[in-house]
Amino acid sequence: MIDVEERVIGNLTVRIDRLLCVGFEDCLDVVPNGLVLDNQGIVTFTPDADGLTREQLLAACRICPVDAITVLENGTHIAP
Numbered sequence: 001m002i003d004v005e006e007r008v009i010g011n012l013t014v015r016i017d018r019l020l021c022v023g024f025e026d027c028l029d030v031v032p033n034g035l036v037l038d039n040q041g042i043v044t045f046t047p048d049a050d051g052l053t054r055e056q057l058l059a060a061c062r063i064c065p066v067d068a069i070t071v072l073e074n075g076t077h078i079a080p
């Protein structure tokens, strides 16, 4: 598995740094339908992630205590 998983959702690019994620699950509290822990205890996207709103993605990003989720818009880093 690659160290950084990236997904384009709407006009946002969401990156999960698999080396930083420690599986605290705070982000799952915010978007239980869009993210899930994989069999290594690291967060990953579900098929429903494409339906997440901008607000949900930013909230998941901002709640992560180790900044494992990054959101970019038009190539510009907007959160955390």
Ligand code: SF4
Residues within 6 Å of the ligand: 020, 021, 022, 023, 024, 025, 026, 027, 028, 042, 043, 063, 064, 065, 066, 067, 068, 069
């Ligand atoms: S809140 Fe951060 S550390 Fe916790 S599961 Fe989500 S991405 Fe990983």
